[in-house]
Structures are given as C-alpha cells and as structure tokens.
Amino acid sequence: MGNPYLEMRGVSKRFPGVQALTSVSFEAYAGEAVALIGANGAGKSTLMNVLGGNLQSDEGEILIGGQAVSINSPLAATANGIAFVHQEMAMLPTMTVAENIHISSFPTRAGFIDRKAMEASTAEVLTRLGCHFTPDTRIQVLSTGDRQMVEIARALLSKPSIIIFDEPTSSLTSREKARLFDVIRTLKTEGVTIIYITHFLDEIFNICERATVLRGGSTVGGGLLSELTTADIVHMMIGDVGLDTRSAKHSTQQREVVLKVTGLNRRGVIKDISFSLHKGEVLGLWGLLGSGRTEVARAIIGLDPIDDGQIEINTGSGLHPIRPREAQRWIGMVTEDRRNEGLLLPMSVKQNMSIANLRGLLSRWKLIDNRRETELATHFVNRLNIIISSLGQPVKTLSGGNQQKVVVGRWLELNPPIFIMDEPTRGLDVGAKAEIRRIIFELAESGAAVLVISSEIEEMMALGERYLVMNRGQIVNELPGTSTKNELMGAAAGAAQME
Amino acid sequence: MVQGTQINRFNLTTLRDFLLRQGFNVVLVVVVVFYALTAPRFFTVANFISLLHAAAPMMVIASGLALVVMTGKLDISVGSTAFLTTSVGTILMVRNGVDPITTLVILLAIGALIGAVNGLIIVVLKISPLIATLGTMIIVRGIGLEITKSTTISLPEEVRRLGNASIGPIFVDILIALAIMVIIHLVHTRTSFGRWLIALGNDQDTAARLGIRVNTVSFMSFVLSGLLATIGGVLTLVQVGAASPSIGSGLEFTAVSVIVIGGISLFGGEGSILPGALRGVLILEIIRNGLNFLGADPYAYRFVNGAIIFIAMYADSLRARLPVTTRTFEAPDTPKSG
Numbered sequence: 001m002g003n004p005y006l007e008m009r010g011v012s013k014r015f016p017g018v019q020a021l022t023s024v025s026f027e028a029y030a031g032e033a034v035a036l037i038g039a040n041g042a043g044k045s046t047l048m049n050v051l052g053g054n055l056q057s058d059e060g061e062i063l064i065g066g067q068a069v070s071i072n073s074p075l076a077a078t079a080n081g082i083a084f085v086h087q088e089m090a091m092l093p094t095m096t097v098a099e100n101i102h103i104s105s106f107p108t109r110a111g112f113i114d115r116k117a118m119e120a121s122t123a124e125v126l127t128r129l130g131c132h133f134t135p136d137t138r139i140q141v142l143s144t145g146d147r148q149m150v151e152i153a154r155a156l157l158s159k160p161s162i163i164i165f166d167e168p169t170s171s172l173t174s175r176e177k178a179r180l181f182d183v184i185r186t187l188k189t190e191g192v193t194i195i196y197i198t199h200f201l202d203e204i205f206n207i208c209e210r211a212t213v214l215r216g217g218s219t220v221g222g223g224l225l226s227e228l229t230t231a232d233i234v235h236m237m238i239g240d241v242g243l244d245t246r247s248a249k250h251s252t253q254q255r256e257v258v259l260k261v262t263g264l265n266r267r268g269v270i271k272d273i274s275f276s277l278h279k280g281e282v283l284g285l286w287g288l289l290g291s292g293r294t295e296v297a298r299a300i301i302g303l304d305p306i307d308d309g310q311i312e313i314n315t316g317s318g319l320h321p322i323r324p325r326e327a328q329r330w331i332g333m334v335t336e337d338r339r340n341e342g343l344l345l346p347m348s349v350k351q352n353m354s355i356a357n358l359r360g361l362l363s364r365w366k367l368i369d370n371r372r373e374t375e376l377a378t379h380f381v382n383r384l385n386i387i388i389s390s391l392g393q394p395v396k397t398l399s400g401g402n403q404q405k406v407v408v409g410r411w412l413e414l415n416p417p418i419f420i421m422d423e424p425t426r427g428l429d430v431g432a433k434a435e436i437r438r439i440i441f442e443l444a445e446s447g448a449a450v451l452v453i454s455s456e457i458e459e460m461m462a463l464g465e466r467y468l469v470m471n472r473g474q475i476v477n478e479l480p481g482t483s484t485k486n487e488l489m490g491a492a493a494g495a496a497q498m499e
Numbered sequence: 500m501v502q503g504t505q506i507n508r509f510n511l512t513t514l515r516d517f518l519l520r521q522g523f524n525v526v527l528v529v530v531v532v533f534y535a536l537t538a539p540r541f542f543t544v545a546n547f548i549s550l551l552h553a554a555a556p557m558m559v560i561a562s563g564l565a566l567v568v569m570t571g572k573l574d575i576s577v578g579s580t581a582f583l584t585t586s587v588g589t590i591l592m593v594r595n596g597v598d599p600i601t602t603l604v605i606l607l608a609i610g611a612l613i614g615a616v617n618g619l620i621i622v623v624l625k626i627s628p629l630i631a632t633l634g635t636m637i638i639v640r641g642i643g644l645e646i647t648k649s650t651t652i653s654l655p656e657e658v659r660r661l662g663n664a665s666i667g668p669i670f671v672d673i674l675i676a677l678a679i680m681v682i683i684h685l686v687h688t689r690t691s692f693g694r695w696l697i698a699l700g701n702d703q704d705t706a707a708r709l710g711i712r713v714n715t716v717s718f719m720s721f722v723l724s725g726l727l728a729t730i731g732g733v734l735t736l737v738q739v740g741a742a743s744p745s746i747g748s749g750l751e752f753t754a755v756s757v758i759v760i761g762g763i764s765l766f767g768g769e770g771s772i773l774p775g776a777l778r779g780v781l782i783l784e785i786i787r788n789g790l791n792f793l794g795a796d797p798y799a800y801r802f803v804n805g806a807i808i809f810i811a812m813y814a815d816s817l818r819a820r821l822p823v824t825t826r827t828f829e830a831p832d833t834p835k836s837g
Binding site: 094146 | 700708
C-alpha cells in the first residue's frame, strides 16, 4: 500500500468550553476514497476545517506526500492541492456556469476578463465531469444535481490532489447521487484522494475503500471497508446503546386511529403509502436518506401535490377524508429546517409562538389580546423549558435546541391531535436532543399521535413504539417497538441492498 | 389556434414571457410610432439630437446608479450630489476665480467623497442603503442650499458657452455621455469587478463565501455612483448655465425609474447598462419630449412618469416571481435508470 498521501497526526482543537478534537489521527492514500464518519458533533467538520485552512489546530501536524505542511488559510490549503466541496452550495443563480466557477479569480487580459480562456477551461472541467450543459448556461435553469456538479467543477479548477466532499448527497435524488458516485470513481482513477464526510452508511460501502470513525472528537476506529460491516461501523459511531434509554412501549391495539393514509402516490417519489397512526402513539418512519420519508410527510400535509390516495383524520367524530391542504389544521409539523420552514428569525419568541394562533388570541374588540398572548407564551416556555432572557428576545439569537422548542411551542398553542416530526433533533447538541425527545414523549402521553422521522438509529430506538421501514418511496416493512438495533439497521440496509 | 386549448395556453405563457422580457422595447416602439403619427415635428433628426442632448446628464447618472442597483442596493443621494458639486463648482469659478479644469477635478473628488461616505455608512455601520443614502441626500442638499443661500448663481460666460458646444450637428455632451456609458458597460460586462457586482446582487453571503471582498466591491460601487452623479451634474450645469436649487431636485427618482424601466432589477443581479439603462433613459425622455409637442399640460408628465414606474416595478416583481424551470442535462444516449 505504501505511505499515505495525506496524514493528520495528533490533531487537537479546543473551542471555548468544548474540546472539539482530542489528538485525532487521520490518513488517506492517493487514488482512494476515505469515509469520515461520525454522528453530529463528532468533530468531522472541525477536522476538515483544520485541513481546509478555515481553522487552526492547537496541536498536531499535517503531512502531504510525506512533507509536513502548514495550512493557515484556505488559500494555503488550495496551494497544497486541497479542495473543499461544501455541503451548502455557493451558487450565483443569475450568472453562467463559467462565471460561477471562476468568480473568485477570473482569467484576465489587459484588465478585461478573457472570456475565451474562461469558457475553455470551464468546458474542459465539465467534460471531465461528464456534464452536458455548456459553460454559458445560467445556474438558474440547472437542477440541484447539476448545481452540485458546478460546485465540484469549481473545486477541480485548481487541479487538487485532495478533495473533501462534505455531505454531498444530502440534497440529491438517487439518480443524481449515482452520477456523483461515477464522478468520484473517475477522480479516484486519476489518482485524486477523496475524503467523504457523511453519516449515511449505505453510501460509503458504495464509494469508499476506507473509513475513519470519529466519536466525541476522538478517532474511535476505522479500517478497510472490505473488512467491516455496517453493524461494526454503527457500533463505533454510537457506542453501546444502553437498553435503559428505551421508552416504555405500549400496545397500540386498542387505541383509536387518528390518521389513516391509504394508497398515497406521487409519481417517481412515493408509491402506495398506507398506514394508520393511533392516539398516543409514537410511530417511527425509518429508512435511509432518500428513501422517501420526508416526502411522505410533505405529501400528507399538502406541501407537495399527490397523484392519488386518501388521507383520513379523526376530527372528533370518527375518521373523515380530508384534502392534504386542510391537514395542517390538525397536524403540527416540526422539521429539521427550523430556519426556513418554521421561524421568523428577527421576531421575538412571543410573536413566533403566537403567530399561528392569532385568531385564538383576539379580544372582544377583535384586537390581539396582549395579556393572553404573554400568558400562553410564558406557559409553554416554562413547560418546554425554553431558555430565554425574555419573551421579547429575537428568535435568531437562540440556540438551535431552543429554536426547535419554540417551533414545538407554537404548535402546542394550537394543540393539534397529530404531530409530524421530521428530523426534529438534527443539528442539536446531546442535551437539547434529550429535551426534544422528552417533549415528544409528553406529547404522546397527553394523547397526541406523533410520527417521527429520524436518521439517527439511536433516536429511533429511543422513541419508536412501532416502525415503518421505507425504501425507494415505499413502505417495505413494519417492525415492532421491541426490535433491536441490528434488526432496524438490517431492515433498512437489507432493503437498500436489493437496489 | 385551431389546435385546441393546449396550444392556446402555450401561446399565452409565451406572450406573457415575451412581454415581461421585451415589454419596454415594445413600449418604446409604440411610443415612438404614436408620437411620429400625432406630432409632426417629433420624428425629425433635429428633435432626436435635442432629445439626446436633454437626456445626456441622466445617461451618466443612471449608469452610476445602475452599478449600485446591480449589487441589490440603492443610492438615492445622486440628485443631491449633483446639486452640491455643481454649486461648489460655480462658486469656485465665480467667486474664487478657479479655472474650470481644476474646478472639475475638485468636483470629481467631492463626488467620490460623498460616494465613499455612503459606502462607509453602509459597509461599516451596516445601515440599509435606502436609509443611509436618504440621510446623505438630505444632508448634502442642505450643505448645497447653505453655501448658495438658495440663490441661483450664473456661470462665467466662457464656461456657459460650452453648453452648446457641438461637433457638426451633434452636441458634445451627447458624445461624452455615450462614451461614459460604453466605458461603464465594459466595466460591468468585461471586468472582474463587474461580475462581482452581479455576484453580490445574487446573494451577498454566497459571494462572501466564494472569497469575493464584498465590502470593497459595495464601497467601490457607491464611489463610482457619486463620481458619475457629479459628472451628470456638471453636464446639467453647463446646459442650464447657472447653479440653481432646482438642479438635481427629484433627480434620484427619475434615475430609479430609468433603472427599473431599463430592466435592471431592484432585487439585484440582473440588468445591463447597454442596452438596459440607455433604453430606460430614452423611454422617459421620449415620453417627455413627445408630450411637449402635443402641447400637453406640463404636469401631465408626472402622471405618465408615475404610471410607467408602477408598471415597470410590477414587471420587475413579476419577473422575479416567474418560475424558472430547471432541468437535468443528461447525455442523449444515456438510458433512463430508475
């Protein structure tokens, strides 16, 4: 195998109050893809930001091709042949592909942009990536997958020998994903070293040769993927899941059905989705990313159109069929994308909590009753244990966990009988995750029906009383709440292997 | 049409798209044809030259403002900048006997300085551009009124004569204005700075993440706007022959209308100097010019102008809301894999 092309030795990084990395070691060989895996907060991003020159480590050294290098800025990283494909794409929609790729340093002649040179070098990279759009195409008309290609093209422009992909598939369809993987394979044959950050295990067995697993800022394991199983990696990622974290599982047999979905279809996205959700139940919708979990939730509450299917909700007098758009009257939706879908960031905590319930707050004179607004907000801030300095505090200044609780609080004011929680704890720290889970239990105990979507198996196991396993837009299995971690992983992974 | 509803609907969308993209070209043609038919002396070479002569200052001012608008910001201090610099210039020449060339250099420096102040307020203090330049608009006009004591001061005779300088039948200021538009057009389309303006207009955070020095680019756009507002002011001054409180009054709103009519999106990231801004200037000037020929009430122009601004704004917002159809570009021979 020879010597690794890239070595990071004993890298430590401390942020105020947190030891983000503790003597982490990482190595990668030329022409190979290394998966960097870990749960949220494991230190993946910190480590890669050190490599990309965005952060300086407190201790440790970096060797490239056996030579110690100092990477103290993103520019130095580029000079050392390191390119970063960020998770969040930086696209300028009204500009062309060529302009987007060259934006930070245009080729110029006598002060004017050398359009020919710019388009030629763009065309070259696009051909290499197997893209079929031209350099003068505007970004506006490109699909997400093609935009991802533009992002990669931008990284390739500096002819890097190491490319870091940070969660590149999070917004791609399965077809776009396949294309991305083809590109990565091509890059590997050209001798480029790939570092692939993800927490989706199906992808790494597909595309990577080696894995390094981080947990709590330390390297906890890794090795050749040909010698590892999914279960090994899951075990390294999350450690031993104690059985005590599991909730008491109730039988759902006798409880009444509050949401019944029959034969929900959206062509190319979800197929023949049927299930029932009971009062007081926490139902886990489990599957790998891209299996259609979020799409089911969006279809039920009318965010995406459906081709056919029926949604029935118990509105108090038995099940009644409703149109998806109406579903929002009975279903509270909490998503991972707090900032875009739920919260009005500059507005205060109080205003955010009351915004969906203003009609319920009107006084006799049809004006908003300030006192009741404050009372209700105070009540739910206390009940949800939201940490704020005052009710007037702008939501944007809150931590992720507290923001998420504000979203939940808003729904609690309306008191819907059904909740859909799509990755409700994504991006939150461990303490906040536990709080959100506690709230989900309380909701269920008080009689609400909760449908939970999560990519974290630990969370799924802690919450679910019953699981629906999804793959490629279909529900392929139903598992009881007593299922073990391996059974759950097996159901999702096994389903994935059928592809 | 015979083929049924599908085709009809298709035509309607294409018609809508066509109007949104080409609407003001259509307006330009319609207005010209209308005046040509109703006002006998409108459609003459002499009238078009005088029309361009009248429009010359606005061509320059709008070019500068366009650079700011392309970044998604606004500079409404351009009228006051034109007023202050021309007032200072007239006083320097009339009372202090400074020669015209030195005066021009001083004025350009003042214009750039006002632009720099705007830029600093917006970049450093992070005040919204509209409010920041509203502030400088009021202050700068106040300074101008103070130093002129709100009086009209005539230019020295030899400078005033420049106002009618022409090469053959063409007034020199038309040539200057067009030359400046061409230069700004090249800066916008052919330099890194020009592309960065558009990048900022797309999304300032994204631009910053791509390594663009967004503060420097914003700052420079305001400096250029101040500079070009000054040049536009000087062209007006020489035409009018005197510094007066009416110079530059309300000019900022005309300039903004020109920008919008020229198809430069107030949301940033879209638009051109040539033909965009030039078209905007011409449409407004032709309408004004034609109304004169028709002997319309001089105040009617304001109504027409206002209506056009509304229509242009509405078109801009419709354009911004227009769904952009994205598609995946794939090899023609790739079989579809599920």
